[in-house]
Amino acid sequence: MNGSFQIRGGKRLSGEITPQGAKNEALQILCAVLLTEEPVRVKNIPDIHDVNRLIEILGDFGVKITKNSHGDFTFQANNINFDYIKSKEFKKDGAKLRGSIMLLGPMLARFGEAYMPTPGGDKIGRRRLDTHFQGLVELGASFSYDDENFFYSLSAKELVGKFIHLEEASVTGTANIVMAAVMAKGKTRIYNAACEPYLQQLCKMLNRMGANISGIGSNLLTIEGVEILSGTEHTMLPDMVEIGSWIGLAAMTKSEITIKNVNWNQLGIIPQTFQKLGIQLERRGEDIYIPAQENYKISKFIDGSILTVSDAPWPGFTPDLLSIILVVATQAKGTVLVHQKMFESRLFFVDKLIDMGAQIILCDPHRATVVGLNHEFPLRGTTMVSPDIRAGNALLIAALSAEGKSIIHNIEQIDRGYENIDGRLRALGADIERI
Numbered sequence: 001m002n003g004s005f006q007i008r009g010g011k012r013l014s015g016e017i018t019p020q021g022a023k024n025e026a027l028q029i030l031c032a033v034l035l036t037e038e039p040v041r042v043k044n045i046p047d048i049h050d051v052n053r054l055i056e057i058l059g060d061f062g063v064k065i066t067k068n069s070h071g072d073f074t075f076q077a078n079n080i081n082f083d084y085i086k087s088k089e090f091k092k093d094g095a096k097l098r099g100s101i102m103l104l105g106p107m108l109a110r111f112g113e114a115y116m117p118t119p120g121g122d123k124i125g126r127r128r129l130d131t132h133f134q135g136l137v138e139l140g141a142s143f144s145y146d147d148e149n150f151f152y153s154l155s156a157k158e159l160v161g162k163f164i165h166l167e168e169a170s171v172t173g174t175a176n177i178v179m180a181a182v183m184a185k186g187k188t189r190i191y192n193a194a195c196e197p198y199l200q201q202l203c204k205m206l207n208r209m210g211a212n213i214s215g216i217g218s219n220l221l222t223i224e225g226v227e228i229l230s231g232t233e234h235t236m237l238p239d240m241v242e243i244g245s246w247i248g249l250a251a252m253t254k255s256e257i258t259i260k261n262v263n264w265n266q267l268g269i270i271p272q273t274f275q276k277l278g279i280q281l282e283r284r285g286e287d288i289y290i291p292a293q294e295n296y297k298i299s300k301f302i303d304g305s306i307l308t309v310s311d312a313p314w315p316g317f318t319p320d321l322l323s324i325i326l327v328v329a330t331q332a333k334g335t336v337l338v339h340q341k342m343f344e345s346r347l348f349f350v351d352k353l354i355d356m357g358a359q360i361i362l363c364d365p366h367r368a369t370v371v372g373l374n375h376e377f378p379l380r381g382t383t384m385v386s387p388d389i390r391a392g393n394a395l396l397i398a399a400l401s402a403e404g405k406s407i408i409h410n411i412e413q414i415d416r417g418y419e420n421i422d423g424r425l426r427a428l429g430a431d432i433e434r435i
């Protein structure tokens, strides 16, 4: 179902909000349930389209799925339907989301073969998979690609650990290689590994299942292969991208909002990056308190030059929050350069913000300069189409701050990543309807 949101903006919001479980962590953790025959209980799973699609795929694989309560499921992969993996249905289902690519590592580790259509996910520029396949081939897999059907195949009689230097710190690529290596023979070392909280959580869960991974949180992972993994329980962290989005929402709508149980130690430089835009936020235990602010002033670098906010692999600033930084900057006092280094087509949505009255110069596909309006001129409501998950949410925040009515079409893109976003916004006092 691909609906629209109708928003009447310009209202101040207030209240408390609890972030959902992390989408990108959930996608890794759900793929890992394939690594054992025993039950794996997973809690705080966000109820969002991408995650639900992956759960359906696991069901079609033959994984037994028991719903214990909202967001709490037990999975048991003890009777896998291998026919499905080579079927036309899987070619269609697997292509619907990006996260499905992380089924490759577990399939290969457990069954010695793996198949995958080109995965879906955001259309935000080239999203190559070379790192995934190079790593799996180094562990001993043979690889082929059917470029007529966009279908990847891997097989390995045995996986053997070795030193692998990744050419880039790919998040899902590292997850795939880790999941293949945990049951490989001998020692694997992965250098230039990605180390996002999602990956740290995955590695900790795998260790609880009996794996032997050290170096968690660094860019050098050492994995001593084990023969078999057992069941476990796992709870997802709060979604750091959602937390950043709520900070942005509070600033743009001059609202007083408390974000509950954010797990501060896993937020990296997210809070301080918003603070550089002048947004006040306070740590209260595990909560973030954001007071209502009439204005916020972008800081400059020490030498007086214009602030740049750019993305980088963890522990740098996540690319998934740059669109939120950009929209928040439109009402700040001052100027900021937003530099999206990792993806090529993630800034094009600024056109819509410009239509709404924002002052932005798109310098090239990777860089946009935002000259803030200091809340002196509100954005104007308009009709727009959500291009991708994070830009969609940024436009939603723009619409909530804007004067008048906005319509956002293609909200499937927003529902992919944010649980009951309209219901939760209404609870804060927003005027938003699904039409």
Ligand SMILES: CC(=O)N[C@H]1[C@@H](OP(=O)(O)OP(=O)(O)OC[C@H]2O[C@@H](n3ccc(=O)[nH]c3=O)[C@H](O)[C@@H]2O)O[C@H](CO)[C@@H](O)[C@@H]1O
Binding pocket: 024, 027, 098, 099, 126, 127, 128, 168, 169, 170, 171, 172, 173, 194, 313, 318, 319, 320, 341, 342, 343
């Ligand atoms: C399902 C999931 O978890 N998706 C996330 C995952 O996607 P995904 O795992 O697909 O992204 P990758 O980490 O592989 O790469 C993201 C982009 O950054 C580039 N790149 C990556 C590493 C590097 O050192 N240099 C570099 O330039 C890649 O070429 C690519 O264009 O990580 C991205 C980067 O945090 C996030 O935006 C996505 O939300």
Ligand SMILES: C=C(OP(=O)(O)O)C(=O)O
Binding pocket: 023, 024, 050, 097, 098, 099, 120, 121, 122, 320, 389, 390, 417
């Ligand atoms: C780009 C994202 O998602 P995906 O990798 O699933 O397309 C995202 O979560 O911002």
